[in-house]
Amino acid sequence: MPFSDYRTALVTGASTGIGAVVVERLAARGLQVHAVARDAERLAELAEATGCQAHALDLTQTGALTDLVAGLEIDVLVNNAGVSRTGNILTADEFAVDEQIAVNLRAVLHLVRLVMPGMVARDLGHIVNISSIAGVYTFGGNTIYHATKSAVHTLSRQLRVDGFGKRIRVTEICPGRVETEIFGRILGDPEKARRELFDGYESLKPADIAGAIEFAIESPRHVNVGHIEILPTFQVPGGLEFERRVS
Numbered sequence: 411m412p413f414s415d416y417r418t419a420l421v422t423g424a425s426t427g428i429g430a431v432v433v434e435r436l437a438a439r440g441l442q443v444h445a446v447a448r449d450a451e452r453l454a455e456l457a458e459a460t461g462c463q464a465h466a467l468d469l470t471q472t473g474a475l476t477d478l479v480a481g482l483e484i485d486v487l488v489n490n491a492g493v494s495r496t497g498n499i500l501t502a503d504e505f506a507v508d509e510q511i512a513v514n515l516r517a518v519l520h521l522v523r524l525v526m527p528g529m530v531a532r533d534l535g536h537i538v539n540i541s542s543i544a545g546v547y548t549f550g551g552n553t554i555y556h557a558t559k560s561a562v563h564t565l566s567r568q569l570r571v572d573g574f575g576k577r578i579r580v581t582e583i584c585p586g587r588v589e590t591e592i593f594g595r596i597l598g599d600p601e602k603a604r605r606e607l608f609d610g611y612e613s614l615k616p617a618d619i620a621g622a623i624e625f626a627i628e629s630p631r632h633v634n635v636g637h638i639e640i641l642p643t644f645q646v647p648g649g650l651e652f653e654r655r656v657s
């Protein structure tokens with residue numbers, strides 16, 4: 411049972427949604443979990459409920475990340491925090507580009523850069539990256555989000571190469587629609603998000619994603635579960651468009 415190989419975990423985006431449930435699960439498996447997000451109040455409640463250690467910080471502040479991991483030995487790193495903004499490249503503003511790159515990609519790269527050398531030195535570690543079907547399929551809208559998630563997809567493969575020869579496992583979890591706050595944050599209106607995106611749909615729940623992560627971690631230590639794509643049964647990505655023009 412590889413859960414017993416690991417003593418510590420760091421989970422980003424832990425204040426709500428997928429991250430909060432992942433913290434609960436890992437803590438219940440006996441890991442000392444470092445939970446990271448900006449909302450100190452929610453993290454304190456999670457710490458009270460699970461025994462995790464709360465770290466209220468903004469992932470876009472690289473100095474704060476550096477201070478956070480200094481002196482910590484992290485066995486399981488779950489890069490879960492993510493933001494999405496409306497707008498394709500024709501309509502996105504400067505903030506949408508900068509924030510999504512900073513949270514979805516730059517913070518992930520820095521955390522891996524800061525944590526993985528310790529895993530190499532100890533010959534033990536598991537990095538779990540939450541990407542999205544947006545990283546591997548094209549569909550309308552959030553172009554910057556797609557680009558950042560595509561980078562996380564590629565990074566996850568590349569980390570296997572960087573860690574070659576060491577007992578370091580890398581798992582990319584690639585979800586379809588999960589019922590969390592992310593769409594309410596995108597629309598700036600949680601009720602609208604519920605009405606338009608969740609009511610009447612059998613979306614995934616954060617527990618479904620946490621279950622996939624547990625599966626990857628508890629796989630035998632000679633097994634690397636590299637990529638799990640997990641969608642609602644009634645959600646299918648893809649499609650082909652062809653603009654008809656007669657000149």
Ligand SMILES: NC(=O)c1ccc[n+]([C@@H]2O[C@H](COP(=O)([O-])OP(=O)(O)OC[C@H]3O[C@@H](n4cnc5c(N)ncnc54)[C@H](OP(=O)(O)O)[C@@H]3O)[C@@H](O)[C@H]2O)c1
Nearest residue numbers: 423425427428447448449469491492542587588590591592
């Ligand atoms: N929900 C979906 O349908 C879906 C589908 C595919 C992939 N995903 C991915 O799954 C991951 C989790 O998303 P979710 O759906 O659980 O979203 P969520 O409910 O909106 O949670 C996002 C988490 O990220 C944290 N966060 C955002 N910006 C941050 C920052 N600057 N510094 C620190 N923490 C920050 C938030 O905490 P604070 O606000 O407290 O900082 C929150 O804990 C994301 O990477 C997302 O892209 C989600």
